[in-house]
Amino acid sequence: MKLLFDVEGKVNYDKINKNTTVKDVLDAVDIFLNNNPLDCNECEESCCKKSWSVEMDNVCVNKLSNWNDEVALEFVQKNLVKKKNYYRDFDQYVLNKKIDCNFITETNLCTIYGDRPIICRLYICSPKSYRYNVIRELIGSTYLKALIHEDKMRNNNLTKKTINKYKRNSAVFAKDYNILLEEIFDYAEDEGWLDIDEREELYKEIILKP
Ligand code: SF4
Ligand code: SF4
Structure with missing residues (x-):
């Protein structure tokens, strides 16, 4: 799988399949850039x-x-604030900042580049296809919601039922971005973010101009 400009001149995947992982997408973004x-x-x-x-x-x-639970709890408390994601209707955490990102230097260098948020890793400032944007947004939402769940799990004595519900999100306590897009789509369907027809569309191979 790779990213390229489609016939409309927009960033698009040539194809994705059932074995494509989030990491494959991130690698494709790096190669494209x-x-x-x-x-x-x-x-x-x-x-x-x-x-x-x-x-x-x-x-x-x-x-x-x-990867320390106490440090993570403190990091969230000190550096993040909750903000409603109106599009997907859930609370997410965002950096508590004024205008500039807290991690950018005067000379435009990201001080946490290797560990930067997934949403930054998926950002491409060129025209993007609808498909690129949908997949980016579903991946982002899954990992954003995983942070909310993990934070609650660290803070509270939750019931087994609630914990099992949170664990339907396979990004919860994931060690990296190596989960399958299929799992992202399953979760998105579960949450009502994606319907079956749209899901099938995401797998369509794009036809390039000869
Ligand atoms: S890449 Fe992301 S984390 Fe890094 S400085 Fe830019 S906005 Fe901040
Ligand atoms: S807007 Fe585009 S060109 Fe400018 S710093 Fe961000 S990614 Fe780079």
Whole structure:
């Protein structure tokens, strides 16, 4: 699987299949950006220095907390705030910041680049296809919701029923971004974020112009 510009000139996958993982998507983004570099050094409107939210996912928080539960709890308390995701109707955590991201330097370097949030890793500032955006958003929402669940699990004595419900999200306490897109789509269907027809569409191979 790779990312390329489709016939409309938008970033798209050539194909995904039932074995494609989130990590495959992230690797494809890195390769795409290597082949189609953005001029970030010259960028006057750095995306990391804008007022929009930096959404934080569980794997990023766990990496920055060295996989220590207490440190993760403190990290969330000190650095993040809850913000409603109106599109998907759930509370998510975002970085507590004014305008610039707390991790960007004057010279536009990300100080947590290797551990940066998944939403930053999936960001490409070129025109994107509907399919790219849907998959990006479903992956992001799954990992964002996993952080909310993990935080509650660390803070509370939850019932077994609630814990089992949270664990339907396979990103909960995931060690990395290596879960299958199929699992992301299963969860998205469960949550009512995706219907079966749209799910089938996501697997369609794109036809390139000869
Ligand atoms: S990714 Fe961000 S910093 Fe780089 S060119 Fe695009 S907007 Fe500018
Ligand atoms: S975490 Fe890094 S890549 Fe993401 S917005 Fe902040 S500085 Fe930019």
